[in-house]
Amino acid sequence: MPISLLDARHRTVAALGVAQTLAWASSYYLPALLAQAMARELGLAPATVFAAFSVALLASAVVGPSAGRCIDRWGGRPVLMLSNGVFALGLLALSQAQGLWSLFGAWLILGLAMGGGLYEAAFATLVRLYGREARNSITGITLIAGFASTVGWPLTGWLEAHWGWRAACLAWAGLHLLLALPLNFSVPRAQGLAAAAPEPAGAQDSPVVEGVPAGAPAWRAVLILSWVFAVTWFISTAMAAHLPRLLMASGVSLAAAVAVGALIGPAQVAARLLEFGVLRHVHPLLSARLATLLHPVAAALLALLGAPLASAFALLHGAGNGILTIAKGTLPLVLFGPQGYGQRQGWLMVPARVAQALAPWWFGLCLDRWGAQALWLSCGLGLLAFLALLALPKPLPDQT
Numbered sequence: 001m002p003i004s005l006l007d008a009r010h011r012t013v014a015a016l017g018v019a020q021t022l023a024w025a026s027s028y029y030l031p032a033l034l035a036q037a038m039a040r041e042l043g044l045a046p047a048t049v050f051a052a053f054s055v056a057l058l059a060s061a062v063v064g065p066s067a068g069r070c071i072d073r074w075g076g077r078p079v080l081m082l083s084n085g086v087f088a089l090g091l092l093a094l095s096q097a098q099g100l101w102s103l104f105g106a107w108l109i110l111g112l113a114m115g116g117g118l119y120e121a122a123f124a125t126l127v128r129l130y131g132r133e134a135r136n137s138i139t140g141i142t143l144i145a146g147f148a149s150t151v152g153w154p155l156t157g158w159l160e161a162h163w164g165w166r167a168a169c170l171a172w173a174g175l176h177l178l179l180a181l182p183l184n185f186s187v188p189r190a191q192g193l194a195a196a197a198p199e200p201a202g203a204q205d206s207p208v209v210e211g212v213p214a215g216a217p218a219w220r221a222v223l224i225l226s227w228v229f230a231v232t233w234f235i236s237t238a239m240a241a242h243l244p245r246l247l248m249a250s251g252v253s254l255a256a257a258v259a260v261g262a263l264i265g266p267a268q269v270a271a272r273l274l275e276f277g278v279l280r281h282v283h284p285l286l287s288a289r290l291a292t293l294l295h296p297v298a299a300a301l302l303a304l305l306g307a308p309l310a311s312a313f314a315l316l317h318g319a320g321n322g323i324l325t326i327a328k329g330t331l332p333l334v335l336f337g338p339q340g341y342g343q344r345q346g347w348l349m350v351p352a353r354v355a356q357a358l359a360p361w362w363f364g365l366c367l368d369r370w371g372a373q374a375l376w377l378s379c380g381l382g383l384l385a386f387l388a389l390l391a392l393p394k395p396l397p398d399q400t
Contacts, residue, residue, distance in 0.1 A: 008188070009130070009137060010140075011186070012126075012129070012137070012186075012187055012188060013126075013137050013140040013141055013144075014140075014144065015183040015184070015186045015187060016080075016122050016125065016126070016141050016183070016184070016187065017140060017141045017143070017144025017145055018144060018179075018180075018183055019080065019084075019122075019179075019180040019183040019184050020118070020119065020122050020141055020144070020145035020148070021144060021145045021147060021148045021151060021152075022148075022172075022175055022176065022179060022180045023083070023087065023113075023114075023117050023118055023176075023180065024118065024145055024148035024149075024152065025148045025149070025151060025152025025153075025155070025156070025172070026087060026091060026152070026172035026173075026175070026176065027056070027087065027110055027113070027114050027118070028114070028118070028148075029148060029149050029152045029153060029156070030152075030156060030169075030172070031049060031050055031053045032153065033153055033156040033157050033160060033168075034049075034156065034160060034165045034168060034169075035049040035050060035053075037160060037164070037165040038097070038103070038165055041165070042097065042098070042099060042100075042103060043099075044100065044103070048100070048103075049103070050360060050361075052103050052104045052106075052107040053107055054357040054358070054360075054361070055104055055107055055108055055111060055357075056107040056108065056110045056111030056114060057111060057114070057353050057354075057356050057357035058111065058353065058354065058357050059108055059111025059112055059114075059115060060111045060112070060114035060115035060118070060353055061115070061349070061350045061352075061353030061354055061357075062115065062350075063111070063112050063114075063115025063116055064115045064116075064120055064345075064346035064347075064349055064350060064353065065343055065346030065347045065350070066115075066346070067079055067083075067115055067116035067120075067121055067342070067346060068120065068121070068124050068341075068342030068343040068344070068345050068346030068347075069342060069343040069346070070116075070342070071121060071124040071125060071128055071342035072124070072128065072340055072341065072342040072343055074190065075125065075128050075129070075189055075190025076121060076122070076124060076125025076126075076128055076129075076187060076190070077125070077184060077185065077187045077188075077189060077190070079116050079117075079121055079125075080116070080117060080121060080122070080125065080184040080187065081181055081184045081185055082116065083113045083116040083117025083121065083184075084113075084117065084176045084177065084180045084181040084184060085176075085177075085181070086109060086110075086112055086113035086116070086117070087110065087113040087117060087172075087173070087176045087180075088173040088174075088176040088177050089109055089113075089173075090106055090107070090109035090110035090112075090113055091106075091110070091169045091170070091172050091173035091176070092169070092170065092173050093105060093106035093109055094106035094107070094110070094169045095166040095167070095169035095170045095173070096166075119141075119142070119145070119325070119328070119329065120328075120329075120342075120345050120346060120349050121342075122141055123138050123141075123328075123329035123341075123345065124341055124342030124345055125187060125190075126138055126141070127333055127338045127341040127342070128190045128338075128341070128342065129187075129188060129190055131338040132333065132334070132337070132338055134329075134333060134338075135284070135330045135333065135334075136276065138326060138329040138330055138333075139272060139275055139276045139326050139330075140276070142272050142322075142325050142326050142329075143269065143272050143273065143276065146265070146268050146269045146272060146322065146325075147265070147269070149265060150265055156168050156172075159171050218336075220391075221335055221336075221392055222336075222344075222348065224388045224389070224391060224392055225331060225332065225335070225348055225392075226347075226348050226350075226351045226352075227351070227385070227388050228288075228292070228385045228388050228389055229328055229348060229349060229351065229352040230351035230352045230354070230355040231355070231381045231382070231384065231385040232292065232321075232324050232328075232352075232382075232385055233352040233353070233355050233356045233359075234352075234355040234356065234358070234359045234363075234381065235295055235321075235359075235378045235381060235382060236321050236324075236356075237355075237356045237359035237360065238359040238360065238362075238363035238378060239264075239317060239321075239378070241359065241360035241363070241364070242360070242363055242364060242367055243257070243261050243264075243314075244257040244258060244261060245367060246367060246372065246374070246375070247260055247261070247307075247310055247313075249367065249371045249372040250302055250303075250306050250307055250310065250372040251306045251307035251372075252307045252310050256307075256310070257310075260310045260311055260313075260314045261314065263311060263314040263315055263318060264314050264315075264317065264318035264321070265318065266318070267314065267315045267316075267317075267318025267319045267322065268318045268319065268321055268322030268325075269322065270319065270322070271291075271318070271319035271320070271321075271322035271323045272322045272323065272325075272326060274319075274323075275287060275322075275323050275326055283334065284326075284327055284330040284331050284334055285331060285334075285335075285389065285392060287323055287327065288323070288324065288327035288331055288389055289386060289389045289390065290323070291319070291320040291321075291322075291323035291324045291327065292320065292324065292382060292385050292386040292389055293320070293382070293383075293386050294316045294317065294319055294320030295316070295317050295320050295321070295378065295379070295382040296378075296379045296380075296382035296383045296386070297316060298312065298313040298314075298315075298316035298317045298320075299313070299317075299375040299376070299378050299379035299382070300375075300376075300379050301313060301316075302372070302375055303372060303373060303375040303376055303379070306372070328349070328352075329345075332344060332345055332348060335392075363377070363378070
C-alpha cells in the first residue's frame, strides 16, 4: 500500500480515536463523577440518575441499527457529525435540568447520540472505508479511546470541583462542537455504493459465515454473537459499576480497592497492544475465545482466594475486556464480511445494550445478597460465553 494512503489512514484512525475518547468521556463515563452532585441539587436519589443513564443505553440500542444502516449507505462522516450535534444538545439539556422529567429527557437525547456516535458507529465507518482491511484500524481506535476514562474522569472532576456539574456538562457540549465535530468532518467520504464489491443476492438477509458450508444456518452464528456480546457487556458494566464494593467484600480496603481498580485501564490498553502486535496474525475468533476465558479465571481466583489475588483479578479482567472490545468490531467483519456491516452490527449490539442497562441494578442486587460470592455469577456467564464461541465454525486463516 502506498505510504500516502497509509498516512491518510493513520490520520483517519487518529481523528476517530480522539473523537471517540471525547464521546465516551462525555456520556458513558459521565455519571460516575456527576451522579452524586446531580442527585443532591435536583433532590433525587443517586439511583435515579443511574436509572436515567439506563434509559440512555436503551435508547442507544433502539437507534443503533438505523445508524448502522445510514453508515452502510452514506458512510460514517455525516452520521458521526450529526451525533456530535445531538451530544451537544443532550449535554446542554442536562446542564439545564431542573427535576426528574428534564433529567430523563436530557439522558434520552444523549442516548440517541450514543446510538450513532460510539464504537459501533466508528467501527462501521472504518469498514465502510476499508472493507476487510479495517481490523488494524479498529484496534487503533480502541487503543486511543481506551484512555477515555483516564482523560475524562479527571477533567470532569476538575470542572465539577471548580464550576459545578452544570458547567461541566456545558464544557463537554462545547468540546463536541469545537473539537469532535471538526475531527469527524476530517474523516474521508465513503465511496458510492456502486463501488462496493457485489455480493450474492440475499447476502444481506442471509449472511455467509466463512468456514461454513453453503446453506448452513448462518443465523445461528448471529445469535451466538449476540449472546456473547450481551454477556460480555453485562460483565464489563457490572464490574465498572461495582468494582470497589466487590473488592471490599473480598477483604480489600477502600484505598487498596481504588488502587487495584486503577490497574484495569492499563491492562486493557496493554492487551490491545498485544492484539495489534501479535494477535493480529491469528483469527479474531481465537483471540476472542482466549479473552472470554480471562474474566472467569480472574473471578474464580478472587472468589476462592480473596484479597491477595485482587491485583491479578484486575489485570486479567482488564486484559480480557480490552481484547473483547476489539472483537466486537472484528468478529462480525471476518464472519459475515463488510457488506451491510453497519446495520448488522447495530442489531448484534441491541441485546448487549439492554444487558448493559440492566447490569448495575441486577449485579448490585446479587452483591447485596451474596457478597463476594456474586463473582460466581459473572464467572458462570463468562464460561457460557466461551462455550458459545466454541460452537462457532472452525476459523479459516485470517484474511483481514
